[in-house]
Amino acid sequence: MLCPVIQKVIFSKKVFVERRLGGEGRFFVKKGSKVRPFDFVAEIKDTVRQRLTAGVGGEVVKLIPGKAVLIQTSAVIVRGVVGAGGDSEGEIRIAAAYDGPIGLDLVTADWAGSVLVGGHVPTLEVFKKAEAVGVKGIVCGGADFAAFKKAGLPTLLTEGFGRPPLNRKVFEFLKNVEGRNVFLSPEREELLVARHLDGEEDRRELLEAQSEEVTEVFIELQKGMEVQVFTSANFGQMGEVEKVVGDMVEVGLNGDKMSVPGRNLGIIK
Amino acid sequence: MILSIDFGGAVAKVLIVRERDFEVVEVPLGFRTRPRLTISETLRYIIKQAVGDKKPEAIYASGEIASVELKEILTKPPLDPVEALEKLELPIVVVGAGIICVNGTAVRGVEIEDYAEDIARWLPFEVNISEIQNYFANKKLYPQIIPTTEREIRLEQAAARVRIRSPITNYQLPITNDYVIASGGVFSKAPTASCVVLTLLDALQPEGLFKVFLDRKQMLPALAALASYNEEEAQKILDQDPFAFLGAVFSVPEGAFFQVDLGLAEPQELEVSPGELVVFPLDTGKTAKVRFETKSRKGEFEAEGGPAGLVIDARGRPLELPRGENERIRVLQEWEESICFAPLFKK
Numbered sequence: 001m002l003c004p005v006i007q008k009v010i011f012s013k014k015v016f017v018e019r020r021l022g023g024e025g026r027f028f029v030k031k032g033s034k035v036r037p038f039d040f041v042a043e044i045k046d047t048v049r050q051r052l053t054a055g056v057g058g059e060v061v062k063l064i065p066g067k068a069v070l071i072q073t074s075a076v077i078v079r080g081v082v083g084a085g086g087d088s089e090g091e092i093r094i095a096a097a098y099d100g101p102i103g104l105d106l107v108t109a110d111w112a113g114s115v116l117v118g119g120h121v122p123t124l125e126v127f128k129k130a131e132a133v134g135v136k137g138i139v140c141g142g143a144d145f146a147a148f149k150k151a152g153l154p155t156l157l158t159e160g161f162g163r164p165p166l167n168r169k170v171f172e173f174l175k176n177v178e179g180r181n182v183f184l185s186p187e188r189e190e191l192l193v194a195r196h197l198d199g200e201e202d203r204r205e206l207l208e209a210q211s212e213e214v215t216e217v218f219i220e221l222q223k224g225m226e227v228q229v230f231t232s233a234n235f236g237q238m239g240e241v242e243k244v245v246g247d248m249v250e251v252g253l254n255g256d257k258m259s260v261p262g263r264n265l266g267i268i269k
Numbered sequence: 270m271i272l273s274i275d276f277g278g279a280v281a282k283v284l285i286v287r288e289r290d291f292e293v294v295e296v297p298l299g300f301r302t303r304p305r306l307t308i309s310e311t312l313r314y315i316i317k318q319a320v321g322d323k324k325p326e327a328i329y330a331s332g333e334i335a336s337v338e339l340k341e342i343l344t345k346p347p348l349d350p351v352e353a354l355e356k357l358e359l360p361i362v363v364v365g366a367g368i369i370c371v372n373g374t375a376v377r378g379v380e381i382e383d384y385a386e387d388i389a390r391w392l393p394f395e396v397n398i399s400e401i402q403n404y405f406a407n408k409k410l411y412p413q414i415i416p417t418t419e420r421e422i423r424l425e426q427a428a429a430r431v432r433i434r435s436p437i438t439n440y441q442l443p444i445t446n447d448y449v450i451a452s453g454g455v456f457s458k459a460p461t462a463s464c465v466v467l468t469l470l471d472a473l474q475p476e477g478l479f480k481v482f483l484d485r486k487q488m489l490p491a492l493a494a495l496a497s498y499n500e501e502e503a504q505k506i507l508d509q510d511p512f513a514f515l516g517a518v519f520s521v522p523e524g525a526f527f528q529v530d531l532g533l534a535e536p537q538e539l540e541v542s543p544g545e546l547v548v549f550p551l552d553t554g555k556t557a558k559v560r561f562e563t564k565s566r567k568g569e570f571e572a573e574g575g576p577a578g579l580v581i582d583a584r585g586r587p588l589e590l591p592r593g594e595n596e597r598i599r600v601l602q603e604w605e606e607s608i609c610f611a612p613l614f615k616k
Binding site: 232 | 398
C-alpha cells in the first residue's frame with residue numbers, strides 16, 4: 001500500500017535570508033562578506049538611527065539598494081501545513097508541552113519579542129493577548145479554524161485544525177534550539193532556524209535534528225514505520241505500523257492498537 | 270486502451286476504456302503537506318498506478334489543471350470539469366461535494382467551512398460549530414482521508430445536503446427532471462441506499478415522481494471528459510447502463526391515500542399523513558402500479574423497485590426544519606427511521 005510521505009524537519013545547505021531595509025539606507029557589508037547573527041549589515045536612512053542585524057550566520061550574496069541584503073546560510077526548515085499573518089522573526093521559546101494548550105495565563109509580557117511554541121492555541125483570546133504583549137509569532141500543532149482565521153499574529157500550524165499535538169520531532173528540535181533567533185514565514189508555511197556560527201558545533205546541532213530531504217511523495221507502507229494518524233479521535237498523533245491487512249492498517253498508538261484505513265495515514269520521515 | 274482521468278478531487282478516478290469493457294481505478298492523491306508532486310508528476314503517478322507501464326492510445330483529463338508540460342502526457346488539452354459535465358447533457362447530475370450539475374448547468378460547490386451552522390441543522394445530534402469547521406478545514410489539508418466514525422459520516426452527509434442545496438437556491442436552478450444521477454464519494458461510500466436517497470431528497474426537494482440512480486464507480490466526471498473528445502466511446506459506456514437504480518420517490522405536497530398494485534390479488538393500501546416520510550418496500554426487479562388520491566387531485570404512476578424501495582414524501586416544499594434544537598433533532602431522527610428498513614448505522 002502506497003502512503004503519502006510527511007516530512008516536517010529538513011536541513012537545507014543553501015537557504016537565502018532576506019534582511020529588508022524597507023527604504024533608503026547604507027550597507028555595512030559587501031557581497032561575499034561573512035556575517036554572524038548580531039553583525040550590523042545596514043543602516044536605514046531617515047529614521048531614528050536604526051541598524052539592521054544579519055540575524056543569521058552566513059555569506060552576503062547580494063545587496064539590493066533601497067531594499068534588502070540577501071544572505072546565504074544553511075538552516076533547518078520546519079514545515080507546517082497552514083500559516084497566517086506576515087513574515088516575522090524572534091527568539092524561539094517553548095511556552096507549553098507538545099500536546100498542551102498555550103493557555104491565556106501562559107501568555108505574559110515576558111514573551112515579548114518571542115516566537116512561542118506549544119501544542120495548540122485554545123481560543124482567539126490567546127492570539128489577541130499574545131499580539132498585545134509583543135509576541136512575534138506562534139508555532140503550534142493546531143488551533144480552532146475560526147480563531148485561526150481571525151488571528152492577526154503570524155502563526156504556523158504544523159498539523160491542522162483543532163487540537164492535534166505538535167509533531168514530537170518538531171517539538172524536540174525546537175526545544176534544542178530554544179533561545180535562537182528564528183524566521184517565521186506563514187505564507188510559505190515554514191519556520192527557519194538558521195546557522196548562527198561558523199563553528200562545527202552549531203552545524204552538528206542543526207544536523208542532528210534533521211532528516212535528509214526526501215523526494216519520494218508516496219512510499220510503500222511497511223511494518224515498523226512511523227506514521228501520523230488522521231482519524232478524528234487521534235488526529236495528528238504518531239504511531240507505529242504493526243500490520244497491513246488489505247486497505248486497513250494496524251497501528252500501535254499510545255500503548256494501544258487501532259485499525260486505521262491506509263488512506264488516513266502519512267509516513268513520517 | 271483509452272484513459273480518461275478525473276483529476277478534480279482528493280482521489281483521481283481513471284476510466285480505463287478497453288475494446289470490450291471498461292473499469293474505473295481510484296488513485297488517492299495524498300495530502301497538501303510536503304513533499305508533494307507537481308501537476309505533471311501527479312498525472313504520471315496516476316497513470317502509472319492505473320495501468321502500470323502500458324501505453325494507452327489516448328489520455329484525456331479533466332480537472333483544474335493547466336500546465337504546458339501536460340502536452341507531453343495528454344492527447345488533448347485538459348478540460349474544465351464544469352464545462353465537461355455541462356456537455357454531457359444529463360438531466361440532473363450531482364457530483365459529490367465539488368461540483369453540482371443540474372439540468373445542464375454545472376456550478377462549483379460552496380466553501381463548506383463557511384456554512385457550518387447550516388450543516389449543524391442537518392445533524393441529528395448536538396454539535397459544536399468549531400468541530401464542523403475544523404473537520405472540513407482538515408479535509409482540505411489532507412484531502413484523501415476518509416470518514417471512519419458514524420459521526421464523521423453524518424457530518425459528510427449533512428454537508429452534502431448544504432453543498433447541493435446552496436447553489437440550487439443561490440442560482441435558482443430548477444429541479445424539473447424526473448431523475449437524478451448521484452456521483453461522488455459521499456454517495457458511493459454511503460452505508461445504505463436509503464442514506465443516499467434521503468440526502469438527495471432533503472437537498473434537491475423534488476416534486477412528483479423522481480428516480481434516484483447512483484454512479485457507484487464515480488465515473489461521471491471522467492466520462493464527461495471522454496465524451497468531450499470521443500463521443501462514440503462514451504456512448505458505448507452509457508449504453509451499458511452504468512448507473513445503479515436505487516429507488517423511486519414520490520413527493521406530494523399534502524397527505525394522500527395510495528393503492529400499490531404489485532399484480533397480486535389485492536392492491537396494498539397506504540395512507541400517508543401530511544409531514545410524513547414513508548417507505549414502501551418495493552424490491553429490486555419488481556414494478557408496481559400506484560394510484561394516489563389527495564384532497565385536490567387523483568393520479569397514477571408506475572414505480573420500479575430498488576434497494577431503497579418506493580419512498581413517499583409528504584413533508585411539503587420547501588422543506589422546513591423546526592427551529593428548536595430538541596424538536597429539530599427529533600424530526601431528523603424520525604425521518605431517518607421512517608426511510609430505512611434497517612438502522613443506517615450499527616449501534
